[in-house]
Amino acid sequence: MENYTGPTPGNNDEEALVPGEEGITTAGTSAADTAPVLPKYEKKDQATNIWLRSFVSLAAYLVLGFYIFPSPKILLLITAIVMIHELGHFFAMKFFGYNDLGIFFIPLLGAYVSGTKREISQRQSAIILLAGPLPGIIIGALLFLWWQNNPLAFFWGIPVYTIAIAFLLLNLINLVPVYPLDGGQLLNRVFLDEESWISKGFILLSIGALVWIALFAFAKPSYPLLLFPAMMILRLFGDKKINSIEKRIEEAGINTDLEYKDLPDEDYWKIRNILIEEHPSFRDVDPAPPYVYSEKEDKIMTMVQNLLHRHLIQDVSVAGKIIILLIWATAIASPWLLNMQTLLLQRLGL
Numbered sequence: 355m356e357n358y359t360g361p362t363p364g365n366n367d368e369e370a371l372v373p374g375e376e377g378i379t380t381a382g383t384s385a386a387d388t389a390p391v392l393p394k395y396e397k398k399d400q401a402t403n404i405w406l407r408s409f410v411s412l413a414a415y416l417v418l419g420f421y422i423f424p425s426p427k428i429l430l431l432i433t434a435i436v437m438i439h440e441l442g443h444f445f446a447m448k449f450f451g452y453n454d455l456g457i458f459f460i461p462l463l464g465a466y467v468s469g470t471k472r473e474i475s476q477r478q479s480a481i482i483l484l485a486g487p488l489p490g491i492i493i494g495a496l497l498f499l500w501w502q503n504n505p506l507a508f509f510w511g512i513p514v515y516t517i518a519i520a521f522l523l524l525n526l527i528n529l530v531p532v533y534p535l536d537g538g539q540l541l542n543r544v545f546l547d548e549e550s551w552i553s554k555g556f557i558l559l560s561i562g563a564l565v566w567i568a569l570f571a572f573a574k575p576s577y578p579l580l581l582f583p584a585m586m587i588l589r590l591f592g593d594k595k596i597n598s599i600e601k602r603i604e605e606a607g608i609n610t611d612l613e614y615k616d617l618p619d620e621d622y623w624k625i626r627n628i629l630i631e632e633h634p635s636f637r638d639v640d641p642a643p644p645y646v647y648s649e650k651e652d653k654i655m656t657m658v659q660n661l662l663h664r665h666l667i668q669d670v671s672v673a674g675k676i677i678i679l680l681i682w683a684t685a686i687a688s689p690w691l692l693n694m695q696t697l698l699l700q701r702l703g704l
Contacts, residue, residue, distance in 0.1 A: 392619065394622035396655075419461065432520065435490060442488070452471045454468070455467065460581075473665045480543070491688055495522070501514045548666065568583075599632045599633065603628055639654070
């Protein structure tokens with residue numbers, strides 16, 4: 355349980371005496387009911403915790419990959435490609451003022467960048483999403499041109515041809531318009547209304563496509579890839595529960611159209627009580643009063659932050675959408691522009 359150095363709640367004695375008006379004391383009121391409201395929870399050393407989790411996830415990724423990949427050099431090559439891809443997202447998000455940034459690795463599957471921001475811009479989102487795959491595609495194209503002029507070129511004992519193909523292949527896959535890949539997120543964020551039934555239909559189609567890819571797209575089923583559609587299905591059910599919680603919060607007259615730092619302490623505890631009632635993960639947490647932080651307070655705070663309304667700024671014009679589409683199409687067509695489509699298709703087994 356988190357230690358708190360400020361005011362502490364009183365005890366729960368049934369006959370606690372509480373000062374009343376004009377010096378009169380009132381018996382029969384519990385100290386918990388009159389205890390001061392604690393400040394809303396703040397995570398301590400959050401940046402340190404995020405980076406610690408990032409390094410732990412990277413270590414797990416490397417350890418498991420060591421037993422999967424045929425060569426440690428290939429493992430480190432794939433890890434470097436993934437890292438360059440995610441650093442593109444990371445620095446773009448940092449430039450646009452995202453908070454609580456971290457890079458997290460998923461063994462056998464890849465990695466993602468996590469960050470928070472209340473006002474989300476379509477234009478900024480497009481740049482952030484393209485900042486991941488585009489650098490890798492450019493690096494792969496340059497390495498392929500180098501290999502064409504130097505067919506026997508090696509780097510760290512690996513043929514430059516292999517490195518070029520790996521850079522291009524991994525980043526091109528990310529541009530496929532299937533959610534939650536970068537291409538799918540770009541389509542959903544910039545070209546579809548995220549809250550519309552069209553967007554939800556697109557996500558359902560993406561789930562079906564991912565299941566088909568995992569089971570039938572390769573010579574053998576790739577069962578780890580089923581983790582993505584499974585997580586998306588769980589998120590859809592979670593979104594339904596969140597909608598119910600948001601309705602309760604709205605009925606309670608709590609303003610969620612603000613930053614977490616501006617949320618009144620009383621409203622934090624009110625939202626917290628609603629979460630305890632509605633969310634299965636917090637059923638074992640005692641509601642307030644008394645105002646006592648739980649061992650799950652980190653998760654509760656994160657949930658409260660997620661419930662504060664996010665604003666999507668639709669700042670991409672028709673011309674801007676055409677430009678984004680042309681950039682995406684050029685990146686997808688890069689193997690044909692380099693006349694290397696046959697090599698990539700052979701690598702994919704097609």
